[in-house]
Amino acid sequence: MMWNIVSDSSCDLRMAGWDSPSVRFETVPLRIQVGTREFLDDDNLMVPDLLDAMAAEKSAASSACPSPAAFARAFEAGDRTVCFTISSNLSGTYNAAVMAREMVLEEHPEKQICIIDSKSTSGAMALLIYRARELMEADTTGDFEGICNQLRLYQAALRTCFTLENFDNLIKNGRMRPLVGTLLHSLGIHVIADATPQGTIHVADKARGEAKTYRAITALMGASKDCTDAHVIVTHCENLAGAMKLKQQILEDLPVKEVEILSCRGLTSFYAMQKGLIIGY
Incomplete structure (x- = not known):
């Protein structure tokens, strides 16, 4: 049974740096619109290019959350998935992930998928991902709900x-x-x-x-x-x-x-x- 951690790209971790042999990790990229240019927030994005474009553009830039389909593809890659999203009060990403969960479970009811609103972004999300990996690598019983409950408690303690x-x-x-x-x-x-x-x-x-x-x-x-x-x-x-x-x-x-x-x-x-x-x- 494959453990699977999914996060949107605001966690600031790169997939290329993931080193767990037993836990899969994937980031689902958000998109940033600057004038007529769209930047995909994946491992290949060059941040200085984005900042230069924003500085040169007179109009306001905007961001867009990943689609439910993008999350669904990531969820389908594992048997037991925990997904962390940027605060639902800052983005529609959490709602997109919840919709994806329903889409996947309709086709694959045997899968287990937990969506956790980080109520934050960046480092706090990375800490949640680290803790999830630690719990999953140590798991010997497949206690999916137990791990999800521990992660919810940990999220509430982060700042x-x-x-x-x-x-x-x-x-x-x-x-x-x-x-x-x-x-x-x-x-x-x-x-x-x-x-x-x-x-x-x-x-x-x-x-x-x-x-x-x-x-x-x-x-x-x-x-x-x-x-x-x-x-x-x-x-x-x-x-x-x-x-x-x-x-x-x-x-x-x-x-x-x-x-x-x-x-x-x-x-x-x-x-x-x-x-x-x-x-x-």
Whole structure:
């Protein structure tokens, strides 16, 4: 019986880096429309090309969730599938995956498929995928429901926060006034936000300069949960230097177990923009 982990591409993990001999993994790509160009968020997408296109395009870019058919093809490849999606409050991806589950079970009622709304994106989704792989590789009884229940509990304990330096996408999409965005950028002010338990975005703080921003992030992390022995993932949008500095600040301020650094794929780059950082923990 083949275990199968499926995620949309906002998890920021690449299929090429998957190394489990007993658990299959597939990401289903979202799409990003920039003017007349469409970018498929798969392993081949070059993020700098996407960012350059967004910067050059005067109109707002948009994103589109995968089709139910795309999810269905991924579900059909395994016997027992757990699928993680970006927050259902940010995208229609969760609904597309649920529709795909019904499509597949109608044709293959023997398959087991669980859809879990991550209520988040990026690092938190990657942590869910890591935990799912760990549970599946250790499983000896085929306890599908037991594993799904453990993953739901784990999802509820995860947290996400992020910081932005570039506000162009927010301005073009009408979510921030141009004057405000220009002022924030010129003053070197970073917006710090977190994800609510419902999967919506809450602006938690603002800080001026890198050092104050990173200290504000660790303060927010420590206030939101007990971070003892936590696995933290920092995802960066073309900002490895900033991610490394934030990693060091987290290790200094919080009793975490480890801090892993990933680079944003297309969808998270679309939201985070140049130099954005997303923290899942």
